[in-house]
Amino acid sequence: MTVHTYSIGDLSRDFDVTPRTIRFYEDRGLLAPERRGQNRVYSPRDRTRLKLILRGKRLGFSILEIGEILDLYDAPDGEQSQLEFFIAKIRARRENLQRQAYDLQEVLSELDEVERRCQQQLSRSANGAS
Amino acid sequence: MTVHTYSIGDLSRDFDVTPRTIRFYEDRGLLAPERRGQNRVYSPRDRTRLKLILRGKRLGFSILEIGEILDLYDAPDGEQSQLEFFIAKIRARRENLQRQAYDLQEVLSELDEVERRCQQQLSRSANGAS
DNA sequence: TCGACACTTTACGTTTACGTAAAGGACAGC
DNA sequence: GCTGTCCTTTACGTAAACGTAAAGTGTCGA
DSSP states (O other), X not given: OOOOOXXXXXXXXXXXXXXHHHHHHHHTTSOOOEEETTEEEBOHHHHHHHHXXXXXXXXXOOHXXXXXXXXXXXXXXXXXXXXXXXXXXXXXXXHHHHHHHHHHHHHHHHHHHHHXXXXXXXXXXXXXXX | OOOOOBOHHHHHHHHTOOHHHHHHHXXXXXXXXXXXXXXXXXXXXXXXXXXXHHHHHHTTOOHHHHHHHHHHHSOOOOOHHHHHHHHXXXXXXXXXXXXXXXXXHHHHHHHHHHHHHHHHHHXXXXXXXX
């Protein structure tokens, strides 16, 4: 029952990033694969974390921010005060994301309108042109 | 009927960025204010462009990409082929943004779940603790 | 045993997006 | 006339996120 593991090359291919990038994330504390000899061995959990990291990147977060978000996924079994602080952090992050979602919808609808204007101009020139 | 204008300091305060940042955007061709003497004078349109630039930044786009997006807003009165190319660019950009919106919802719902787990743990410790 | 290939570390290089310091012009109030 | 505030340009500095080159280890197949 060998649990599924991945080499750095596997993940590199799977997610279309360079090994250098993956090692860089490790250097920044976002990943901590085991070692077999001197080679890195990635677990399914490591793989998931990498997926989350890349998602964070697509959303425009810095490595530091992504680290904070990843910390949010590992809910602590801690004390009450710690939990409350943790929840506050989640809420702050959510407000952040919701503003981003709002910005996104703005841009999307504005692009819609621009495209509509282009389409109109196209159909006008298709009709009225010589 | 002096149309509303703004100094670099005005915009700096309004949007909470440094004058240096605003000049940098100009250097990259994203803004082109007029000059009164050697001082920059920003029109309402310039102000709007700056707002769009900062929105693009919040969405994680690079200055170059933001420039492309801004170009999209100024629909050309051009030829048919140019218009079609333009529409294709808009669509590509929209696909990009839609993936980003999807990523965002993923993260948001996952954060929801993490918070729910925290809340449960809080209420358990509030009831069952000594 | 010899490539070939995947992996490793170390370390300097690069691009982006500004920060920051230096040095100065223009005007307002005291 | 001096101080202060706001603006200007030029130019070097910097943090983030890797790229890339150098030099070496480990293992597999022919």
